[in-house]
Amino acid sequence: MDKIVVSNLDLFYGEQQALNNINLAMTEKSVTALIGPSGCGKSTFLRALNRMQDLIPNVKILGQVRIDGQDIYATNSDVVMLRKRVGMVFQNPNPFPKSIFENVAYGPRIHGETNKKKLNEIVETSLQGAVLWDEVKDRLHKSALGLSGGQQQRLCIARVLAVEPEILLMDEPTSALDPISTMKIEELISELKNKYTIIIVTHNMHQASRVSDRTAFFLNGELVEEDVTSILFTRPAKKKTEDYISGRFG
Amino acid sequence: MDKIVVSNLDLFYGEQQALNNINLAMTEKSVTALIGPSGCGKSTFLRALNRMQDLIPNVKILGQVRIDGQDIYATNSDVVMLRKRVGMVFQNPNPFPKSIFENVAYGPRIHGETNKKKLNEIVETSLQGAVLWDEVKDRLHKSALGLSGGQQQRLCIARVLAVEPEILLMDEPTSALDPISTMKIEELISELKNKYTIIIVTHNMHQASRVSDRTAFFLNGELVEEDVTSILFTRPAKKKTEDYISGRFG
Amino acid sequence: MKARQTDRLASVMLWVGAIAIIVLLVAFLGLILGRGLPYLTPDFFNGPDGVRGQLFNSFYLLALSLVFSLPVGVGAGIYMAEYAPQNKLTDLIRLSTESLATVPSIVFGLFGMIIFVNKLGLGFTILGGAATLALLNLPILVRVTEESLRAVPRSYREASLALGATMWQTLYRVILPTALPGLITGITLVAGRALGETAILIFTAGMNVSRILFDTNPLAAGETLAVHLFAAKSNPLPGTNADQIADGTAALLILMVIVFNICLTLPSRWLQYRLLGKNKG
C-alpha cells in the first residue's frame, strides 16, 4: 500500500529550481533509498516530506505530497502534527546538550507525557529499539555529548522512535560514522522496516543495495528512475542511471 | 623515483592515536590515491605531509617523512618553505574573499613577486593550468566567491599552481562538487601528473581507479595495503581490503 | 628572508601591544584599588557617612532595571533571532535597537528626567532611575540575546522541530538553556555598565540615601555608589573626608564589578560544563 504519494512536486530556492516535477510513491513498511550525485536534490526532497523546508525563507513549493491520502501542504494541515508522524534522522548526529534520558524523553514530554513511570518505559523501549540500551543503561543521566558518533546517531534514532512516528526519514545517517557503527545502523534499519515506512538518502550505493527495497535515482533535481533496488542496480532502464552506478561520475 | 618516503609514522591527537606506524613511499610524477572508511586517518596522513598538523594543539608526531631525502620534521627544516613546495587543495573549495586575480596572485605576492607584468603572466598560466582561464578571463577582477563550486575548486588548484610546488596534496577535492565539475577536475589531475607528484584522498573508489597510478588503503589509522591501483581493486592481497572495496562496509 | 623577519617583527609588536593593554589595565586597577582599598574598613560602610545605603541602592536599582529590561530585551532578542522574517519592518526594528545602543547616556538621563520627574511628577525616585537605566540596558540585552541564540547550532532547532515541537517548546526547552551562558555573559556586561552609570541617575534617581536601611520603597530617592563617587568628587562636602570617600567608593565599585563577573561567570561555566558534558575523549 502506498503510504506517501508525491505528485508533480516542484521546489524553488528563490529563483533556483531544486526539484523538477517529481512523481514518486513510497510503499508502507518498506525502505526506499534515494541516491544521486551531490547537489541533485536528495536532501531537498526528503525535507519536503516533513515540511522542514518551511524553515528556509524564500522556498516555493508546487505540487502535492499526500500521506495516507491527505495533502500535507493543504492549508488546514497541521505541521506540528505532521512532524510528529514523520520522524527525521539527520546526516550528522545532533543530540541535544542534555542527558541521554532527557534526549529520548524530549519528544514524549513536548507531546504532553508527564508521568515519570511512563517516561521511563518509553525511554527504555526506544533505546532498545535503537539497539543502544545495553551500552547506555548505566549512564542514562550523563550528557549525550559524551557518546561516540555512532552511539549519538543511534540515540537520535531512539529519540525519534520515542514519539512513535509512522514514517522515518534518514538523510545520510551513516556518512559521518565509522564502519562498525555503520553496520549497526544498517542492521537497525532492516529491523525497523517491519514497523515503519523508511526513506533513506545515501551517497553509498553499496549501502543502498544492502538496506533498501526500492531505490530512486535523482539527477539535477529530476527523478531519473525508480525501481526495485536489485533491478535498478543490475538492469537500469536509463543510460544516465547506468553511467552513475557504474561509476562513470559522481 | 621516490619523491616522498614515510617511515614508521605515528600521530597522536592528545592521547588518541590517529596514525599507527605508517610506511609508504610515493613516486615522483605519479598519482597516489588514499582510500578508506571515514575516520580512518586519510586526511590526517595527508596533512602530516605538509605539516598542516602543526596548527592543531596537542598533536604528537613520531617517525619520519622525507621529501627528496630531507626529513621535513627535522629541527632545522623550514615549514614555510616546505609548504611552498608541497601545495594543498582542500575538500571544500576555499577561495579567499578577494577577486579571482588576487586569489591566484596571492602566493606569488607573498613570495616576493611585485612585478605587475610578471604577476599577470603567472595568473594567466596558472588559470590555464587549472583549465579555468576561458571561463573567467573576462571577470578576473570580480569576487572569487561568485564562482560555482567546481570553478572555485579549480581556482584553488590554480592558486596552488601559481606558487609552483613540486607536490600536490588533494583532500577529497571533488566531494562537494557536481558530476560535471568532478569530471573536469579528474581530467585536470591526469594532466597535472606530468609535472607534479600528486596524492589524492577520495571516498569514491571509482574515482580512485580512474585517476590514480597507485592506491593505498587505510583502516583505523593503519595502512592495510598499497599497490598498483588496478591490482589493488581487482586482486587485493588482504581480506580487509577486499571487504571494503566489495562494499561490505563503509 | 624578508617575509620571515617581518613575521618575527610583527609578532613582537603584537606582543608589545597586548602587554601594553594589560599594563594599562593593571595600572588602572592598581591605581584605583591602591588608593581606595585602605579605606574599605567596616566604618566605611557603617560609619556616619557610611555607604551601606548606596551599596544597597546600587543593587536595588540594578535589579529593578533588569526587571524592566530583561523581559523586553530578551523577548525582542528572541524575536530578532528566531522569528523575524527578512523584511523592511525587521530591518527597521534592528536599525532602531542598534541606534538605541549608541544613544549617549546623558540623552537618556534628560529623557528620563522629563518623563518621570517632570511629566509624571514623581520627583527623584529609584523607580524613575531604574526605568531610565532600563533604556540603557535594553539595546545591549537585545543584541546579546540575539547573538547567543544565533550561536546555538541550527541542528538543535531542526532536531526539535522535526520531533513535532512547536517553536515555543523548542525555544524554552532547547535553545534558551543552550544559549544561557552567552546570555549570562551579556547580563554581566549590562550589569557592569549599569552599576557604573552616573549621568542618567543624577537626573532621575537623585543624590540622597534613605535613612531606613534597605529601604525598598521604589518612590524614594536613591543615590548609588557611582553617583556617590561623582558627588564626592564634585562636591567634597566640608566636614566629610571627601577624598577618602571618593577613593574608597571607586575601589568598591571596581571590586563589585569583579565580584559580579565572577559570580555570574562561574555558574555559567559550570552550566556549560553540565550541558556539554565531559570531554568526549
Place this chain on the structure above:
Amino acid sequence: GCGKTAAPTTTTPVSTPSATTIDKMTISSAGSTALQPLVKLAAEDFMTKNAGVQVNLSGGGSMTGLTNVASGAIDIGNSDVFVTDELKDKGLIDHQVCVAPFLLITNKDVAIDNLTKAQATDIFTGKITNWKEVGGKDAPIAIIGRAKSSGTRATIVKIVMDGKEFTDAAAAQDSTGNLLTGVAQTPGAIGYIDAAYLKDTVKALKYNGVAYSADAVASGQYPIYAYEHMYTKGEPTGTVKLFLDYVMSKEFQEKSVEKTGFLPISAMKK
C-alpha cells in the same frame, strides 16, 4: 539669573509660633550644589528630631531645583540665584537661608597672596596672562573657572568684574570639587569657590587686601558673597514648613551654619 549681593529681604520671620504639624513623612529638596552641605546637615538634624520623617535631597544645579519646585515635582528648590523671569509667575516663595562667601584661590606655587579688584578683573577677562604683571613669578596664568550657568561664576562676574565677560580661554569645571583638583595640580592656576569648600591643597587670596573671615563679611569689608535661597511653591505648610522653620531657627543658624562654611542670615542684619 545671577547672584545678588544685598537684596531687600522678605524672609519669613525666624520663629513664628504656630501649630504646624507633620503632614507627610517624605519631603524632597533639590537644586544648588553649593548649598547642598547646609541642607544636608539640616536634613540630618531634622530627621533625628522627627523620627520617621525622610528628607530626600538631590543636586542637579540651581535651575533644576527651581524648575522642579515650580512644576511641583519637589517641595523645596535650592538656588544660588533669584528666581528667573520664566518662573516668576509660578508662585514661588523665596526663603533666604544663609549667606555664601566666595574665595579667589590659586595653586600653591603662585607667589602672590593678594589681588585687587582691578587685577582680578584683568586676569579673568584675559587682559593679564602672566603672573609677573601682578607682581608674581614669570609664569603663565591658567584660569580654571566654572560653567557659564554656575551661580558661583555669576557672583564673581557681578561683584568682582562688574558684569564684564570672562575670557573664553579659561578652562572650566562642572563642579567645585573638580575645580579644586584642577587648581591644586595645575601650576599657575587661579579659580574661585564657595568658601565652604576651601581645602589646604590650594591657597586662598586676599581680596583688595582683605582676608576672608566671617567678621570681614559681616562688616562689609569682604564683599564677595551672595544669598542662598530655598524656594517653595506657595506658602509652605506641614512638614515642609517645619523643616524650613528648623533651618531658620536660632539653634541651627547659630550653631550649624558656620560649621558648613556659610554665614547665618542674621550676621548680615546686624
Place this chain on the structure above:
Amino acid sequence: MPHSKSWVCFSDRLARYLFISSAVLVSLIILCIIWFVGMQGLSTFRDASVIEFFSSSKWSPDTGQFGALTFIVGSIGTTLIAILIGGPLGLAGAVFLAEIAPPWVRSVMRPATDLFAGIPSVVYGYVGLTVIVGLVRRYTDSSSGYGVLAAGIVLAIMILPTVISLSEDALRSLPATYKEASLALGATRWQTIRRVLVPAASPGILTAIILAMARAIGETMAVQMVIGNSPRFPGSLVSPTSTLTSNIVMEMGNTPYGSTWNNALFMMSFILLIIALIMIILVRTAVRKGAVR
C-alpha cells in the same frame, strides 16, 4: 491537562506575540526618544538662527548668541583622537587574542578586557583628571593640560574593550579555511593575518570601530572632567575646549527647562543622536558590502 493540544498551540502563539510586542516596544522607545529630543531641540530655532547654530563658534546664550560649532568640532576631534589611538591598539589586541595568544593568556586577557567596560566612567574621568591631564601638561607646552588630547586619550582607553572584543569576534568567526589556505601556500603567520584575515574580517572590524566611535562621541562624565570646558574653538590639541556632551552636562542643571538656552542643549543632544544614527547606517552599509563581496 496542562499539555492539551490547544494549550500547546496557544502558548506557542502567545509567546510569539509577546516576542513581537517586545521588539515593537523597543523600536517605539527609540522613536519616542528621537521624537521627544528632536522636538524639544528644534524649538531652539524659534529664537536662534539655524545657520548661526551650525556655523558660529560664539556660544554666549545670555546675550542670545547660540553658536555650537565649537562643541561639534570638539566632539568630533576627541572622537577622532580616541579612534586614532584606541583603534590600532585595540585591533592589535584583537589580532593578538585571536591568532597569537596562547590559550591561557587569552583566557586571562579576554575577561580582563571585558572588565575595562565595567569601570564607571567617573573613575575614568577621575584618573584622567589626576594622571593624564598632568602627563599632557608635562610633555606639551600646554599650561593646564586640559583639552582634546587628554580627552582623546581617556576615551581611547574607554573604547578599548569595545574594539577588542568585537574585532576579536569578527576574526574568530572567519572560516578556518582562510588561514589554512594561506599557510598551505607557504605564507607566514603575519602575511596571513595582514593579507587575508584582517581584510576578510574588515566588515566586523569596521563595525567595532564605528560602535566604539559612537561610544566615544556619547561619553559624558569622563570627557567633561578633562576637556577644560571652555566654549572656545580649540586653538590646539592641548587647549581647553568643549564637546557636545560636556557642555550639555555642564549647563543642563542650571538652565530653566523650556528656555532657548535649555532647548539649545536639547538640540545638541539631538545632534548627538543624529551622528549616532549616521554611524549605524555606515556600519550597516559596511557590513552589507562585506556580505556581498
